[in-house]
Amino acid sequence: MGATPETLGAPAAPRGARRRIGVGVIGFGWLGQAHSRSLLRIPTLFGERGFDTELVVCGDTLPERREQAVGSFGFARAAADWRAVVEAPDVDVVFIAAPNMLHLELVAAAAAAGKHVFCEKPVGGTPEQTVRAEKAARAAGVISGVGYNYRWAPLVQYARQLIADGRLGEITNYRGRFFSMYGSDPLGVLSWRFLVDQAGHGVTTDLMSHSVDLALMLMGPITRVVGTTETFIRERPLPGAAGSHYGRGRPGDPTGTVTNEDYAGMLCEFASGARGTFEASRSIVGPESQNAFEVYGTKGALGWNLEQLNELQLYLVEDELHTGYRTVYGGDRFPYHGRFVPGSANGIGFEDLVVIEDYEFCRSVAEGRDHRPGFGDAVEWVSVQAALLRSAESGRWEDVVSLREE
Numbered sequence: 001m002g003a004t005p006e007t008l009g010a011p012a013a014p015r016g017a018r019r020r021i022g023v024g025v026i027g028f029g030w031l032g033q034a035h036s037r038s039l040l041r042i043p044t045l046f047g048e049r050g051f052d053t054e055l056v057v058c059g060d061t062l063p064e065r066r067e068q069a070v071g072s073f074g075f076a077r078a079a080a081d082w083r084a085v086v087e088a089p090d091v092d093v094v095f096i097a098a099p100n101m102l103h104l105e106l107v108a109a110a111a112a113a114g115k116h117v118f119c120e121k122p123v124g125g126t127p128e129q130t131v132r133a134e135k136a137a138r139a140a141g142v143i144s145g146v147g148y149n150y151r152w153a154p155l156v157q158y159a160r161q162l163i164a165d166g167r168l169g170e171i172t173n174y175r176g177r178f179f180s181m182y183g184s185d186p187l188g189v190l191s192w193r194f195l196v197d198q199a200g201h202g203v204t205t206d207l208m209s210h211s212v213d214l215a216l217m218l219m220g221p222i223t224r225v226v227g228t229t230e231t232f233i234r235e236r237p238l239p240g241a242a243g244s245h246y247g248r249g250r251p252g253d254p255t256g257t258v259t260n261e262d263y264a265g266m267l268c269e270f271a272s273g274a275r276g277t278f279e280a281s282r283s284i285v286g287p288e289s290q291n292a293f294e295v296y297g298t299k300g301a302l303g304w305n306l307e308q309l310n311e312l313q314l315y316l317v318e319d320e321l322h323t324g325y326r327t328v329y330g331g332d333r334f335p336y337h338g339r340f341v342p343g344s345a346n347g348i349g350f351e352d353l354v355v356i357e358d359y360e361f362c363r364s365v366a367e368g369r370d371h372r373p374g375f376g377d378a379v380e381w382v383s384v385q386a387a388l389l390r391s392a393e394s395g396r397w398e399d400v401v402s403l404r405e406e
């Protein structure tokens, strides 16, 4: 990390050296908008890019979202039917940010039409759907990307480097968790996330997917797990048409039943021999968006928490003063941080990670090479998820078996 800080962009590559990438987006809620906005920001941050994206067509069933896409984001057109996106001849890449149980159908259609596909995590609502989506993209020979955006946090990448370089020694144990407040209020509305027919599984699919994905990147494969799940809030107020999972109902509103899990916990063994624990909850009171991990090795330890995205806690035995953890602040000495803000401890935010993620994906498309994290990585997580769900049923340890299909 001793490299020269790269601050505030880079000189622009000549226009003729850049490849045009026509973009279609399906689902224009939180993440559909975040990706579209990120694509618009890329030219201002990555002058050296070898591509220029063009927002061509946005698909969403809500008329107000379609108006926003054209009127405010500059999409050339918008459509209520997602087929208009995957079939458009001037679209090269489809970004999918619709509810999870739609992912497989959308991925399969986009891949069959020869489009490269970026799909938000978890790529389908069930392990079986993720496996089929990965197979469809591979069979079509298109490049896939998946929205495990926290991988791209500069300090998470620094943690990866420290572990890979052996600075923490042999890793003995790992703690991962994703505790979110979004469902902690019983008046939080029954959005699609709480319904098995729209979201698939609950917090395992929504939040633990991120937590375990980070661990797979940092620590390598998981071999067996024992776990449990629970739904703590079983009825919620019905939402309006555009109700997000952050929306609130009122006492006395009509309610509906929550049909997937609020909580999941598991103990696991990594192939490396390290042991790990994971917890995820969307109905917890206290933590707000605590996507966090701690790594413990024979020569040091580190910890990162999304609630303090610009800080890494680091303890190295080699330090002369054994006074506990020190705080490493984010700054322009870590990859890409300086594109957004120069200096040290001037923070970056959630959507900046989406910009880095989209830049890296479009770069892979422009260069015609495989991308990571791609659908293969999504299958690695659902292989763990399937073992966890089996264990929650059986009450026993379950082996992680790769679900990837040839």
Ligand SMILES: NC(=O)c1ccc[n+]([C@@H]2O[C@H](COP(=O)([O-])OP(=O)(O)OC[C@H]3O[C@@H](n4cnc5c(N)ncnc54)[C@H](O)[C@@H]3O)[C@@H](O)[C@H]2O)c1
Pocket: 026, 027, 028, 029, 030, 031, 032, 059, 060, 061, 062, 065, 080, 082, 096, 097, 098, 099, 100, 102, 120, 121, 122, 147, 148, 149, 206, 244
């Ligand atoms: N990586 C992350 O940090 C992160 C964060 C939030 C959400 N996500 C993922 O992004 C995806 C979308 O989540 P969100 O929070 O943006 O949801 P959202 O509810 O805010 O948006 C979903 C959008 O899809 C639209 N939609 C529904 N059915 C449709 C259809 N048949 N055709 C076209 N559009 C349709 C809705 O009208 C809505 O605008 C999910 O898969 C979720 O897991 C990822």
